[in-house]
Amino acid sequence: MAAAVGGGLALHRSSADDLGGPSASVEASGATDLAARAAGVDEVLAGRADAVRLDKVDRFLADVDPGNKKLVARQRTLFENLRQFGFASLRYERLQEQYDQSLTDRYGPSTYVVAVAMTYQIRGIDPTPVRTMLGYTFTQRSDGRWMLVSDSDLDRRLPRGSHQEAWDTGEVLVKRAPRVLVVVERDQAQLAGTLMVKASSAVRAVSKSWPGGWTGSGVVIALDDKMVRGADYTLPKNAEDALAMATWVYRTLPGEVSGLGERADSYVVVNPRNRTKVDARILAHEFTHVATAPYGTFAPRWLVEGAATYVEFLPMAGASDLALDKYREKVRTTYLSKAKGLPADATFFRDSSSSYPLAWLAVDYLFQRWGGTEVATLYQELAALGSTQAERNRIMIEHLNMTEAGLFQALKAAAAA
Structure with missing residues (x-):
């Protein structure tokens, strides 16, 4: 071929x-x-x-x-x-x-x-x-x-994303712990130790919190290079706003079997500018993307980021508990009241200040009403099969008896109640 x-x-x-x-x-x-x-x-x-x-x-x-x-x-x-x-x-x-x-x-x-x-x-x-x-x-x-x-x-x-690995940069230092691998510059042993502690905590959190458990591993790449794997921190918005991002790892390369390639896993690449801001919760967010990467690429962005933010905000060993009841009410009054629908894929990151809270609220609602097993199953089917809006609607109705538009109205009704 x-x-x-x-x-x-x-x-x-x-x-x-x-x-x-x-x-x-x-x-x-x-x-x-x-x-x-x-x-x-x-x-x-x-x-x-x-x-x-x-x-x-x-x-x-x-x-x-x-x-x-x-x-x-x-x-x-x-x-x-x-x-x-x-x-x-x-x-x-x-x-x-x-x-x-x-x-x-x-x-x-x-x-x-x-x-x-x-x-x-x-x-x-x-x-x-x-x-x-x-x-x-x-x-x-x-x-x-x-x-x-x-x-x-x-x-x-x-092709970007399937090239320029961590070992292709300058001299690196690789450190390991159970289910964790951290890559830093050769002279950054202290940073490696700090990230190991945070990453280990994040791996345990995702393993505990993601429905069905997660048995995978977390790779954290924190180098001076602004372009590593699929992460490009030369782009102004990424450079300023992003703390870290999960980048695809390929079972088959783009162009071999499909145009996008068959994706197997993810490695997390930290923004060089924001390394000191990365904590266990941020890594738990990214490792949730790692855990769900094998599902596929078609899940709506509100579900992808909402699920990762949901896990990020849960109680976590070594991190202070968040006041989620107050946050839920703030999201309803500040963002949901002004929204006309769930965050759209095309504009999700452009309107990230409102998209992330609304995505979290939607997934929080799904977990509370249907439970984790159903949410994980919904995610898997949408990621694998939801390549069109018609398919997304079919899968949503099959699992929740409502479309994405119906879910948004349910969020409105819950807020009013």
Whole structure:
């Protein structure tokens, strides 16, 4: 299967008999044996994965261009970062060649630019193997072996959110606790310790509070970088308002099986500007997104954020209890009285000052009237199947005997009573 995402980046598996285009003409001229090239690059990729598993830095760097000192240093840092994560499994797979004449002009006629899928599973963190993307440029050495000459030529063409992992930044420090993994800058051990305590409390809170329990893990990435995974804190609104966000982790990459990719889990990325403001409740909010990520992507935004805020506000060990009765009344009088419906997906974040309280009020009402099991089941079905308003209405009526509009009227009636 072939698909194009991220500016025309092809993702399907590369093979010696499925390359076409300019590279095929090179092969016809006898300049490149495509089968031998595939085997040679696969050998390099397998060796890199083995080197991480066996802690062999020299093997990891053996096929990196020794004349490019910056690349060697960057790859050495990458190796040291990868070793800290503790992978239960790790492999690299060639995807489609990405032909670029300017790169051939730069590196020579044997230049091979290819998208690569990194499939990994962090021990004790990822419930299943997941995938991320990177792009490598190889050239053939005089001895016939293939050498990595660049790890960044494809960066701008790789899909946002499935690229630029925490280990791809500068030197990092990885700390673990049961069901928690924290990533910070190498010299931020104190920050790592603080976040470990908060994250551990948040994991316990979500495990206790989410209907049916949650047995997953929480990853917290708190780096100086403003763009990590799907988080982009260079955007003014994110930079100013967001404290942290849960970013998707992919079972299959965008473009492989579906345009959006099949999502398996989430890692939380903290806003560098607001690291000191992140507490256990904020992380509980984000970990609720992590817990519900496997359900799907179609749930209405008021339910997604309302559920996370509902768990965030519940009594939590180590955090002061909130005056929820007073808050409920404040939301009714300040926001519900002026609203004309539940917060819409398209404007939810634009009107976040009112959207979040109203979303919380709606989910709070659902929990009180129908109980957690029914709310969780509703969430799962909406997330999996609610891709249209008609489907959302059908699912809501099936579970609650009312649509979203009916739920809003029920909130109004409850406030009046």
